[in-house]
Amino acid sequence: MSSENLAHHLHLRAEDVGRYALLPNCPEHVAPIAALLDDPEFVARNREFETWRGTLGGERVIVTSTGVGAPSTALAVEELAALGVETMIRVGASGSMLPDVVNGELAVLTSAIRDEGTTKQYLPVEFPAIADIEVVLALREAAERAGVPFRCGTAHTKDSYYGETETDRMPMAATLKERFETWRRGGAVCSEMESAAVFVVGTVLKVRTGSVVLMWSQDAIDNGPAPSIEPLFATAVDAVRTLVATGTRSGAAAPSAVGA
Template identity: 45%
Template structure:
């Protein structure tokens, strides 16, 4: 779907962005992430999609925001692949689910619970949303190099932000609370809204995708004032360093 030669939503053309792309949700984070690149340049800004390009270790990389939730994230991934990208790291914020997942930690997703709707329009619910192994390893190595407290494992993706924060107010409160209890019992680390869709779409398109999530609170027991001042930057720095590792390993 091209308009004047550009992708309909992200508004760039093939060749304008490299194969390696970081995917935050918030457009305002794109410029901050691009500052870690050499020679960053803004490419486009349309709706929830803001894009920058630059280089790391002489290789072209990019950043593209996805907005909130699976539908807009899937659109971004589809169009970025059309433009030549094939390696993606989602960076986002989340709420910890396990007691030992604290504000300031980062969670590296090995897989995601598909409690959302977008991925069901790509693959049946029985198909797992699994992160690319090379990206998981690169993110783990980056977190260790940076000295950040981190966890690796399954995370939960959902469609309703307030369904998590205010489950008792929802008409299906009993179902939401029961599933939350089950996810925790199974060891789910943290909760967010985009990863499952991105992992499933990447599987269908045959590209690599992973995710690193900044934990800003624990959904059950953290106070807001416990958030470290650099909490939102930890996942970003881990993603940037992971891209450097992937670039070196892909040679």
């Protein structure tokens, strides 16, 4: 924390937050998610980090953008945990890795492949990036209630967007293609840039974490159209509502995972 207990990057104080946070990477998604809360209001903005807050079931819930990628996401998780947030859910978009994914299908992520650099400065790569089981179940139940297509599974978290989408022009094209095919054949459902950081940093800091992402199908990535983002936002908010209603809290033990 900096002077006056202001978080250095987020520009938040402990009194600004509650126990729950939703984490889109895009600042433009913060206000629309917050609009689904009761009594939403703007709190702060600095760099890529914008925060709004509201309530659900009498509990304060904040929505903070993390920016794109693991480094800035780790900053957000670190500072929110230091301020007292106990449960954090990434809310974002991803590219599908499986051919049968419907455009706009949701993925409730149970784990992530640590194909990025940030989390290696927290724990050895052999340590898994896993979501908290209570958060996973709340997200799954919310998706079921919303009636949207979804699946639970593992994400591929990477550092280079264009390394995936424009692989052929990369000096390491052959290696990147081989690795991507390895993740796909192993059963990874989507590729994105933040979930491994949320899971690993959350594990280290003893906070509950989860992630729900909207998947673009392979055809839509190349040709469009963009899927609707509203079911993603509604599912994430409804999951927090469930967690608030059950009254469960982050404990002293590290988060546990549920299988795909």
